[in-house]
Amino acid sequence: xxxxxxxxxxxxxxxxxxxxxxxxxxxxxxxxxxxxxxxxxxxxxxxxxxxxxxxxxxxxxxxxxxxxxxxxxxxxxxxxxxxxxxxxxxxxxxxxxxxxxxxxxxxxxxxxxxxxxxxxxxxxxxxxxxxxxxxxxxxxxxxxxxxxxxxxxxxxxxxxxxxxxxxxxxxxxxxxxxxxxxxxxxxxxxxxxxxxxxxxxxxxxxxxxxxxxxxxxxxxxxxxxxxxxxxxxxxxxxxxxxxxxxxxxxxxxxxxxxxxxxxxxxxxxxxxxxxxxxxxxxxxxxxxxxxxxxxxxxxxxxxxxxxxxxxxxxxxxxxxxxxxxxxxxxxxxxxxxxxxxxxxxxxxxxxxxxxxxxxxxxxxxxxxxxxxxxxxxxxxxxxxxxxxxxxxxxxxxxxxxxxxxxxxxxxxxxxxxxxxxxxxxxxxxxxxxxxxxxxxxxxxxxx
Amino acid sequence: xxxxxxxxxxxxxxxxxxxxxxxxxxxxxxxxxxxxxxxxxxxxxxxxxxxxxxxxxxxxxxxxxxxxxxxxxxxxxxxxxxxxxxxxxxxxxxxxxxxxxxxxxxxxxxxxxxxxxxxxxxxxxxxxxxxxxxxxxxxxxxxxxxxxxxxxxxxxxxxxxxxxxxxxxxxxxxxxxxxxxxxxxxxxxxxxxxxxxxxxxxxxxxxxxxxxxxxxxxxxxxxxxxxxxxxxxxxxxxxxxxxxxxxxxxxxx
Numbered sequence: 057x058x059x060x061x062x063x064x065x066x067x068x069x070x071x072x073x074x075x076x077x078x079x080x081x082x083x084x085x086x087x088x089x090x091x092x093x094x095x096x097x098x099x100x101x102x103x104x105x106x107x108x109x110x111x112x113x114x115x116x117x118x119x120x121x122x123x124x125x126x127x128x129x130x131x132x133x134x135x136x137x138x139x140x141x142x143x144x145x146x147x148x149x150x151x152x153x154x155x156x157x158x159x160x161x162x163x164x165x166x167x168x169x170x171x172x173x174x175x176x177x178x179x180x181x182x183x184x185x186x187x188x189x190x191x192x193x194x195x196x197x198x199x200x201x202x203x204x205x206x207x208x209x210x211x212x213x214x215x216x217x218x219x220x221x222x223x224x225x226x227x228x229x230x231x232x233x234x235x236x237x238x239x240x241x242x243x244x245x246x247x248x249x250x251x252x253x254x255x256x257x258x259x260x261x262x263x264x265x266x267x268x269x270x271x272x273x274x275x276x277x278x279x280x281x282x283x284x285x286x287x288x289x290x291x292x293x294x295x296x297x298x299x300x301x302x303x304x305x306x307x308x309x310x311x312x313x314x315x316x317x318x319x320x321x322x323x324x325x326x327x328x329x330x331x332x333x334x335x336x337x338x339x340x341x342x343x344x345x346x347x348x349x350x351x352x353x354x355x356x357x358x359x360x361x362x363x364x365x366x367x368x369x370x371x372x373x374x375x376x377x378x379x380x381x382x383x384x385x386x387x388x389x390x391x392x393x394x395x396x397x398x399x400x401x402x403x404x405x406x407x408x409x410x411x412x413x414x415x416x417x418x419x420x421x422x423x424x425x426x427x428x429x430x431x432x433x434x435x436x437x438x439x440x441x442x443x444x445x446x447x448x449x450x451x452x453x454x455x456x457x458x459x460x461x462x463x464x465x466x467x468x469x470x471x472x473x474x475x476x477x478x479x480x481x482x483x484x485x486x487x488x489x490x491x492x493x494x495x496x497x498x499x500x501x502x503x
Numbered sequence: 504x505x506x507x508x509x510x511x512x513x514x515x516x517x518x519x520x521x522x523x524x525x526x527x528x529x530x531x532x533x534x535x536x537x538x539x540x541x542x543x544x545x546x547x548x549x550x551x552x553x554x555x556x557x558x559x560x561x562x563x564x565x566x567x568x569x570x571x572x573x574x575x576x577x578x579x580x581x582x583x584x585x586x587x588x589x590x591x592x593x594x595x596x597x598x599x600x601x602x603x604x605x606x607x608x609x610x611x612x613x614x615x616x617x618x619x620x621x622x623x624x625x626x627x628x629x630x631x632x633x634x635x636x637x638x639x640x641x642x643x644x645x646x647x648x649x650x651x652x653x654x655x656x657x658x659x660x661x662x663x664x665x666x667x668x669x670x671x672x673x674x675x676x677x678x679x680x681x682x683x684x685x686x687x688x689x690x691x692x693x694x695x696x697x698x699x700x701x702x703x704x705x706x707x708x709x710x711x712x713x714x715x716x717x718x719x720x721x722x723x724x725x726x727x728x729x730x731x732x733x734x735x736x737x738x739x740x741x742x743x744x745x746x747x748x749x750x751x752x753x754x755x756x
Contacts, residue, residue: 068702087701089523091548128523131556145552156560 067122074114075170075365077319077372078434078463079496083117089128091210094234097122099206104495105234107174108149109315111181111497112375113463115229118496124234126176132156133237140242141199146176146235151312151356162242163351165191165273169358171312176235181460182227182419186294186354187275189266189412193421195226197240203233206492210236224487227419229460229498232487246296249274249354255342258287259389259408263425265291266410267382274354275410278341280334281403281429286396287389289406290341300348307352313359323369325404325432333404364404373404374434376443377458378450379411381424388453392427395449401442405430417480418470418503420458434464447473459501467502514640515539515564515589516723517582519572519629520599522549524697525647528716529596534563536720539590543568543582564589572599572625573617579632592636594723596645597626602662602699615661622665627672634685643686643724646673650693650731653740654751670729677727689729690719693736707735 068087073080085106088094097103106116106123117123126147134143140162144153150164151171157163166185168178177183178194179201185191200214203225211233213222225232251274256262262277269275274294279287323329365373380388396403407428413421420426429446431439443464450457451472457465471477481503485491494503516533520526522544530542534557542565544550550567557563568585570578586592601621603614610618630644637644651659652666673689680687694700696709710733718732731737743751 070702085702087698089527089698090546091552092546093698129552131552132559133552133555135559 072109072114072117072123073316074112074463074496075110076112076374076463077368077370078374079114079118081114081118081496083123085117085123085125087125087128091236094124094204094236095206095209097124097206100490100492101206102492102494103206103234104493105146105176105180105230107147107177108170108172110170110172111177112461113459114496115181115460115498116177116495119494119499121494126174126234126236129236130174134239135160137161140244141239142242143200143237143239144175145237146174146179148175149173149312150175150178152309154352154355155307155309157242158245158352161244163245163355164197164240165243166194166197167355169356171309171356171359172315175238175240179226179235179238180228180230182421183460184409184411184420187270187272187410188421189270189275189410190272191243192413193227193419195419197242198226198238199241200239201225201235202237204236205233221487224417224484227417228484228487229418229503230495231484231493231498231503233493245351246273247298248296248300248302248348249294249351250297250300251347251349251354252293252295253341253343253345253347254291254293255344256287256289256291258393259427260287260386262287262289262291262408263382263385263389265293266408266425269293270410270412277408278337279406279408280338281396281401281406282331282334283397283400285334285338286393287406288338288342291408294349294354297348302348302350302353305350305353307350311359312356313362313365317362317365319369319372320366321369323371323432324363324367325369325373325402327402329367330402330404368404368432371433371435374431374439374443374464375428375461376431376446376464377420377426377428377461378446378455379420379422379424379426379458380450380453380455381422384453384455385425388449388455391449391453392446395442395445399438399442399445401439402432403429404432415456417484418459418474420456420460422456426458428458428461440464459497463497463500465501467500470501514591514593514642515541515586516594516596517541517543517592517629517633518596518598519543519578519582519625520597522546522553524699525598525692525695525712525715526596527553528712529598529719530557530565532713532716532720533723534561534565537561537563538594539564541566541568541582541585541589543570543578545569545571572621573601574620575625577628577632578625579629582629583632583636591640592633593640593642594645595629595633595637595642596719597629598645598647599625600647600649600662600666602651602659606661607658608660610661618661619665622662623668626669630672630676638680638685641684641686643688644676645719645723646687646689648673648689648691648729650691650736650740652691653743656754673729682727685727686724687727688719688722690715691729691731691736691740693731693733693739707739
């Protein structure tokens with residue numbers, strides 16, 4: 057039970073676990089459901105905003121901070137059907153927002169795979185969607201946002217007012233304040249997505265296919281992670297198709313991937329399980345072909361991945377995601393292939409994407425090809441050693457890590473990966489000199 | 504940008520305490536059913552956000568009134584004045600309440616007054632003011648009591664007293680009006696999953712306010728009654744009342 061003097065501040069304790077299951081903590085959680093409760097915590101109380109709680113890493117709890125659970129702030133505040141602007145509270149789930157917008161002829165082109173991610177979380181993590189080379193990252197959609205800062209109240213930010221704080225908040229991991237609402241620019245959706253499959257023999261070929269399809273609405277590769285077949289896979293290229301009739305797809309909220317997935321008692325992703333799954337996926341996907349799918353199916357592919365995530369068992373997974381500059385990608389891919397052949401790690405999934413943005417702050421953006429590797433049981437010594445080897449290789453080839461995905465990243469790796477680490481960190485912390493915001497993730501990364 | 508409010512709702516429901524918990528769930532459920540709404544709560548920011556959301560999602564007609572029930576001498580008059588162009592009144596729902604952790608004979612007089620203002624004076628004053636319009640519409644008054652009022656204990660002292668007084672208001676309303684002239688419904692609520700119970704270790708699961716709201720909305724405009732919700736709390740209340748005094752005195756928590 058919360059202490060008597062904190063009743064009404066909606067403060068309680070609960071055990072929280074990161075989505076990748078690499079970190080768990082008994083956290084104090086404040087659950088404001090009214091605006092005045094945003095001011096209920098003492099101003100000096102260390103805190104961090106929490107949205108859907110679906111970050112791979114512990115971005116919304118830990119480090120003695122009170123987690124401010126923003127899920128009650130999930131209302132639609134304004135929508136202009138003519139100009140394509142929507143204003144929503146930060147706790148609104150992106151799947152719900154898309155379900156509201158799509159029948160009205162609009163959508164958010166940048167959406168992470170999990171429909172329970174909140175708008176505030178998407179901004180704070182500056183997430184990317186199904187083709188960041190075409191659509192950019194989430195910050196590209198943000199016209200204006202409102203930030204709660206203890207002692208200063210609710211601040212309205214955009215590129216004209218408090219530009220510095222606005223920029224630091226987008227991709228700022230919640231370290232500048234608690235995002236309470238945002239106005240977002242929308243895009244007209246296609247009626248359907250014609251999803252073409254292009255088989256590739258290796259990562260270098262995948263990079264070439266990705267670069268040639270830069271303007272597709274959906275663009276990503278799936279690759280086999282087994283040493284004997286490393287990099288073989290398929291690139292999926294989704295183009296707008298306003299004439300086709302997509303196959304039927306249940307896009308209701310009831311189908312959304314849960315925020316917490318109960319792990320299977322016996323993990324699936326041992327060598328045999330990975331071999332079976334990859335062989336099945338190779339036969340099903342790695343051949344030329346075309347599927348016409350509903351846009352919601354393309355936006356939230358993780359809704360079909362409940363068993364996949366449960367299959368990691370209690371030991372969980374690590375997602376290593378690195379963005380390699382174009383000139384260095386082929387060399388990196390070759391070195392990685394060699395390393396995988398030598399270390400024989402278990403890799404359950406590899407995906408590739410194309411990026412064409414600018415590097416700023418610690419955001420996962422730039423010009424190049426990203427690779428995401430899902431490794432089961434990352435605490436196991438050989439798996440852990442492989443994670444470190446990937447980081448070494450990526451840094452040697454000019455790679456940028458994705459801090460919001462990778463729980464194996466440490467502060468020393470961050471400093472080596474970001475040449476301007478101290479300057480970027482100082483720019484972020486300038487808005488919170490008293491260090492009132494922080495999470496396990498920001499502590500681990502030395503932010 | 505502006506929210507649209509284009510409902511053709513034929514009547515209005517007033518919800519007092521609409522910005523959070525059960526009140527917010529009731530507003531959402533009634534808007535989903537096409538009811539025009541006048542939402543009353545203490546903070547205009549919460550009300551405006553909710554009103555915009557309901558207008559956008561359900562094309563509901565929603566008006567709001569920010570009112571501090573702890574200090575407002577005549578909340579009923581303020582609500583009457585705020586009806587504006589809304590359709591005629593058909594229902595008054597009062598899911599309003601405040602409980603304090605230190606409501607255990609240690610409250611100063613001002614805090615006792617605040618609790619009574621919100622939990623007792625406001626429902627009375629609002630019912631009195633809106634009664635003529637509700638009678639004219641053969642409308643419904645929905646009062647919300649609490650399991651805490653089943654038997655007085657050393658905690659929730661003022662809150663439970665006020666909630667038990669609402670039982671008397673319920674009886675008075677029913678006694679004074681023929682069944683078809685006015686519907687009066689009293690829900691004695693068990694534990695709800697709201698901020699008041701957030702983090703508390705409860706002896707039984709808390710109900711989702713959305714489930715309670717669906718139940719209340721479905722029975723709006725139907726006959727008068729008093730009942731526990733969830734229904735299992737009727738048994739809990741009966742057991743608590745049947746306990747011999749020596750056993751009841753030993754109950755803590």
